[in-house]
Amino acid sequence: MGPSSLFWLLLWSPIFHLTLSTELRKFERLSVEKRNWKNGQTACADKNGHLVTLHNRYDAQLIHKLINRPGATAYLGLHEKKDAHQxxxxxxxxxxxxxxxxxxxxxxxxxxxxxxxxxxxxxxxxxxxxxxxxxxxxxxxxxxxxxxxxxxxxxxxxxxxxxxxxxxxxxxxxxxxxxxxxxxxxxxNYQWEDGQCSTFREGITISAAGHKECAHQYEDNVVLDRCNNTHNIICMQGDTRITVPTDPLTWEEAYDYCKKNHDGLLFIRDQDEQLEVEKWLNATGVPGPVWLGLRQSRVLGFWFWSTIDQVVDFINWRDGPPELPLSYHCGAIDGRGTWSDVKCQTKLPALCIEDMYSTTD
Incomplete structure (x- = not known):
């Protein structure tokens, strides 16, 4: 079952413009000298962010890409708890x-x-x-x-x-x-600096000296080592991450799956979010096209974000917004970040979003 009948009625309204308070995660590598873990934490806090939390291999691939040179390292938010063993x-x-x-x-x-x-x-x-x-x-x-x-x-x-x-x-x-x-x-025994819960522990090793207080990423590996060693700092802002269902789905199936299991299909509201999505696609190698929350009104012809009930403002179409009657009615994004209209019954991977701080309404 797709979007509700009330949602479709709202499409007729000229004031149709609802919003959802959520911010896609953004990553920034600080171009300053290397820091120890505590100073890195402070530097990220000064930017209203945190050291990075890894949730899956896609996150690890993205950080590897951001480190940006062979042999370089960057601190993560994972560190030993003061109350370890409890x-x-x-x-x-x-x-x-x-x-x-x-x-x-x-x-x-x-x-x-x-x-x-x-x-x-x-x-x-x-x-x-x-x-x-x-x-x-x-x-x-x-x-x-x-x-x-x-x-x-x-x-x-x-x-x-x-x-x-x-x-x-x-x-x-x-x-x-x-x-x-x-x-x-x-x-x-460990916790992430921003308080998020993650079961991702792939590729973790302990330093040769046996120290295991704070984590840094070296290429695709995570190393537990002394907190006073110095590494590059990558800061993370935002509360919403991208996740990918395992199987290709039609657009309606993707809409239902992402709504039921996560917080909806991915939406892109401005150039900053577009750049973060492109960065994510480039680092993770997820093959395109993949479904977005883009849908077209079959009656009025405008495009909207189904997840947040919001008419599209910022656009990144290949050749401008597809128009009726020749357009398909569902939107996807390719590996370079370009949007295109695709037949809604086509089975593609999808990009879901997950608000990592959601609690009971």
Whole structure:
């Protein structure tokens, strides 16, 4: 099912111009001398940003591209927690009565209920999960990693479920109906400087000297080393990242998928966002064309961003906006950042957006 009937009625209105408060992530490599981790953190804060958080291999590829020369390094936001070796619930409450063996190196361990017992699992595994709100627990039968599950619960409920007594545990087991599912307990010796949750830990090594306090990226690898060493600084601003569904989809399928699983199809409102998208496409090598949230009114002919119900203002079409009656009605972007109209039933990859700080409305 596509956009709502009310949305289509709004297209007839000359005042149709709604907005969503969100900002696409932007990355900037500072052209100053190398800094230690703390000074890098301060420099990014002065720009209203943070050291970089990696969520997936696309992020790692982008940072590799921004470092921009062989052998160069740049600090990331990953650093050792002051309260390492403690396990916490998703709501930040420390778990004191549970013994874990996950207090080694950079490992994350998250807890799932399996066969009615609590089991440690790598946090990047995907499985069902249980959310809660004031009145009830709810098993969500979608497979997500632990951080994705937490984000979903915070957007649609209150949080991943916390279990503090036998009655709560019995209720979780009853609601879980013998399924395997995440609960809100996680152990991690490390945290990202901006507070985001990420299960990405690929390619991490520890320095030869065994120091593992702060992380920097060297080409495609992440190295845990001393925080007082100096590296390049890349700052990150914005709260919305790009993510890519696994399978090619029609435009309507992509619209539904991105709305259900993330925060909608990607939209581009100005030249700055266009440049960031081009930078992302160039670094990650995602083949184009890929779907955007671009759609054309079949009646009035104007183009709009379906995700934010906003008429297109900034444009980057190959030959100007496609016009009725010869145009196709869905918009895509190629690997160089150029927009084009494509038949809506064509199956293409899609660019979804994810607001990393969303919480329950």
């Amino acid at each position: 396990s916490e619930w998703s709501n930040g409450v420390e778990m004191t009565k549970w013994t874990t063996e996950a207090n080694i190196t950079y490992e994350q361990k998250c807890v799932a209920i399996q066969n009615n017992e609590w089991r440690e699992q790598p946090c990047n595994e995907t499985m069902y999960f249980m959310c809660y709100n004031i009145s009830a627990y709810q098993l969500i039968e979608q497979k997500k990693d632990w951080c994705e599950a937490r984000l979903y619960c915070r957007k649609h409920f209150t949080d991943l479920v916390s279990i503090n007594n036998n009655n709560q545990n019995d209720e979780a087991l009853r609601r879980g109906a013998n399924r395997t599912f995440w609960i809100g307990l996680k152990h991690d």
